[in-house]
Amino acid sequence: MRSEDLAKLIGVSRSTITRVINNYPDIPQATRDKVLKAIEEYNYAPNASARKLAGATNKMIAIIVLDVKDDGVTHHVKTTDDTLIYNNPFFSPVINAVSDQANKMDYYALISIAYSKEDLKKVESIFNQKMIEGAIFVGTQEAENELIFKLIKQNHKIALIDTNEIYSKKHDAIYINPDNFEGSVKAINYLVELGHKNIGIITGNLNKLSAQERLDGFKETLSRHGLVLNCDHFYHGDFTENSGYDGVNHILRAHSKPTAIFVSNDTMAIGAYKAIAEIGLKIPEDISIIGFDNSFISSYLTPPLTTVDISFADIAKRATTLLIDSVENNKKVGIVEKIHATLIERESCKRIN
Amino acid sequence: MRSEDLAKLIGVSRSTITRVINNYPDIPQATRDKVLKAIEEYNYAPNASARKLAGATNKMIAIIVLDVKDDGVTHHVKTTDDTLIYNNPFFSPVINAVSDQANKMDYYALISIAYSKEDLKKVESIFNQKMIEGAIFVGTQEAENELIFKLIKQNHKIALIDTNEIYSKKHDAIYINPDNFEGSVKAINYLVELGHKNIGIITGNLNKLSAQERLDGFKETLSRHGLVLNCDHFYHGDFTENSGYDGVNHILRAHSKPTAIFVSNDTMAIGAYKAIAEIGLKIPEDISIIGFDNSFISSYLTPPLTTVDISFADIAKRATTLLIDSVENNKKVGIVEKIHATLIERESCKRIN
DNA sequence: CTGAAAGCGCTTACAG
DNA sequence: CTGAAAGCGCTTACAG
Incomplete structure (x- = not known):
């Protein structure tokens, strides 16, 4: 009709x-x-096509998931093996939340997952074909910066979730990141409150902003409490399960052992749990573990993992809201926002005072 | 340009x-x-709009996730609480796999999640606006049948994943379901091979086809081995964690206890694990547990859960492939396919012979 | 082999 | 307040 x-x-x-x-x-x-x-x-x-062609909006945005393996460096939200990320604990809530918020604002969401540079061309073509009014990028790495800056320059509306670097207002885009620093502060304050004075850390790969911010919050909170980090209790991991495993083996081999370890994400915490079990230690009796991300599995670990929740659903919703706002009002954007982190107290940390 | x-x-x-x-x-x-x-x-x-308007295909399909809570009956793939399903272990792989397969076939995927009958109108409007060439539905319940049949009659290309009922070739649609029966057969054969002769079952809600098929496979395999099901070892659950918990408490209160329980999905297995721990029993030493679905968390349980994998990614890929084929060849479809189930052997079942 | 032109179904100034 | 008409950027018979 x-x-x-x-x-x-x-x-x-x-x-x-x-x-x-x-x-x-x-x-x-x-x-x-x-x-x-x-x-x-x-x-x-x-x-829909006739409307759009005649100049109306088609009320469509894209959620573009980048899982481009270009540099051998594993992003903390990506899987380490070559299987496709059909159930990635980070991407899924983002996809669902974006779609949901878009629908609420009477928009449609196109989803595109790029695994290769080849796929990136398809992503670009989505813009060139004028299929969408704007897009939300997730999982960005260095490799995609060029494309994204080009798109921004072409005046496309772009929101970036959890970008590795924050380009502030230099670029007319929307940047929404979790407050990693705040999350670490909350985690360490909690441990200190429980009486821990000897706290180790397994970091993510520190060329990642999130890993660096988590480390910064850790260090600052330690020093605010007059505590020092024993160098033997520092392990530079890479956000993978294996590096959590290795990190524990490294740290617990030191002469003086920490009473708690801050593990910079839950995936590494899984590896940490395994290593601790193998060493024959008990969590939290012998050592307290605190994670980061509140990923899906963290409540199913034994014992359930105390961790920091950074709601990617909230981040995604906020990004979607700001993106659609900027589309509708055709306003220039240079927005940087951080979304609060909250401590999820479960059973992996013991009071020792 | x-x-x-x-x-x-x-x-x-x-x-x-x-x-x-x-x-x-x-x-x-x-x-x-x-x-x-x-x-x-x-x-x-x-x-894209000009092309579509001029008669070309826009190479767009929709993945429509239905999570309409209309009848108080919880579908096994849905959450039981009112929080939105931002990380549903079933929907996420489906969404990702559909999107991925569509991209591979040079198509775009629109995602729409419907939580209410209100949202269903928006879904219908996606078709009326001619935004897409076809759609894949996931999570269908009775409530949506009317809409779906109407869309099929209007000659829209539709694929249905894991429908509660299979309408065979009566309707010109593509039906892709997991082979639940085969999955149960494999699970029970495995338990029997381990020496179990006394096997209990916690079923899903039996008005669901999947629950019924899993039960059928269970019964048939039992009788093929000359085994009988003790009535006390049967519990009619509803695919929720709570009913797994209740099921174990029911079954293990019987005079003669089974040596193994077939739990009809992994979500209920989580509840079963909890109940068993509370009773003070050990898995698999005191009782063997086998699940179904191979959901994300099953390998993180303690002990890791032996379960049946029905790859929803495979199902989704197959549905997407058939849908796009039917779009491109404009052929009438009345396809019913079942996707193989495989046993994932982990550590929750003990050999007792 | 290739151009000119009609037509897809809307939206939006322009008249009235 | 509301209709007639141009125009959005393609695709596809139709000529040549």
């Missing part, structure tokens, strides 16, 4: 149909009602 | 541009090369 058909059926012009659908003023209530009734009755919906 | 601009730039007509893009025959290689080079150079991509 075309608007023309509907128009004939009820004796108005196509223009009138369009006008009531698009909420033009100055239409008598009677006309409006008649049209609305007919729309309902005949199940009419304007052809 | 429009095709006309490009055309002028290299001295051909718009038609020629279109023809090389759409791979028309009878274009001299020289012309083709010239156009291709210009497309590359100027980053030209045909406007």
Whole structure:
């Protein structure tokens, strides 16, 4: 059914149909009602392509997940093996939250997952084809910066979630990141409050902003409490399960052992749990472990892992809201926001004072 | 950049541009090369809306996730609480796999998650607006049947994943389900091979096809081995963690206890683990547990859960492939397929012979 | 082999 | 307040 058909059926012009659908003023209530009734009755919906071509918005945004393995460096939200990320604990809530928030704001969400530089061309083509009004990028690494900056320069509306680097207002984009620093502060304050004075850390790969921020929060909080970090209790991991495992073996081989270890993400905490079990130690009796991310599995570990929740769903929602706002108001954007982190207290930390 | 601009730039007509893009025959290689080079150079991509409006395909399918809570009955793939399903162990791999397979076949995927009957109208409007060439539905319940049948009758291409009922070739749609029966057979054969003769079962809600099929496979395999099901060892659960917990408490209160319990999904197995721990029993020393679904957390349970893997990624890929095939060949479809289930042997079952 | 032109179904100034 | 008409950027018969 075309608007023309509907128009004939009820004796108005196509223009009138369009006008009531698009909420033009100055239409008598009677006309409006008649049209609305007919729309309902005949199940009419304007052809999306025709609308878009004629200049209206198609109310479509894209959520673009980048999992491009280009440099051998594993991003902490990505899997380490070559299997595709069909159930990635980080991407999934983001995808769902973006889609959900978009729907709430009466938008549609296109999803595109790029695994290779080849796929990146397809991503670019989504913009060139004018399929969307804006896009949210997740999982960005260095490799994609060039493309993203180019898109921003072309005036496309872009929101970036959890970017490794924050480019602040230099670029007209929306940057939403978790407050990693705050998360670490909360974690360490909690451990100190429990009486821990000897706290070790397994970091993520420190060329990642998130890893660095988590380390910064850790260090600052330690020194605020007058505590020092024993060098033997520092392990530079890379956000993988294996590095959590290795980190524990490294730290617990030191002469003086810490009473708690801050593990910079939950994935590494899994490895840490394994190593601790193998050494024959008990959590939290012999050593307290605190994680980061509040990933899906953390509550299923034994014992359930105390961790820092950075709600990627909240981050995704906020990014979506800001993106659609900027699309609708066609305003220039240079937004940087951090989303609060909260401590999730479970059973992997013991009070020792 | 429009095709006309490009055309002028290299001295051909718009038609020629279109023809090389759409791979028309009878274009001299020289012309083709010239156009291709210009497309590359100027980053030209045909406007998606214009293409679609002019009659070409927009290569877009939708993945529609239904999580409509209408009847108080919890579908086994849905969460039991009211929080949105941002990390559902079932939906996420489906979404990712559909998107991935679509991209591989050079299609785009729109994602829409419906939580209410209100949202269902938006879903219908996606079809009415002609935004897509076809759609894959996941999580269907009775409530949506009416809409889906209507869409099928309107000749929309539809694939249904894990439908509660299979409507066979009565409806021109694609039905892809896991082979639940086969999965149960494999699980029980495995337990029998380990020497178990006394096997209990916690079922899902039996108005669900999947629950019934899993039960059927269980019963048939038992009787094929000349084993009987003690009525006290049967518990009618509903696929929720709580019912797994209740199921164990019910079954282990019987006079004669089983040596193994077949728990019809991993979510219930989590509850079962809890109940068993509370009773003071050890898995698998005191009782063997086998699950179903191979959900994300199953390998993180203690001990890691032996379970049946029904790859929803495979199901989703197959559905996507068949859907796009049917879109491209515009063929009538009435396809019903089952995807193999495989046993994932971990550490929750003990050999007792 | 290739260009000119109609047409896809809307939206939006422009008239009235 | 509302209709007629141009135009959005393609695709596809139709000519040549």
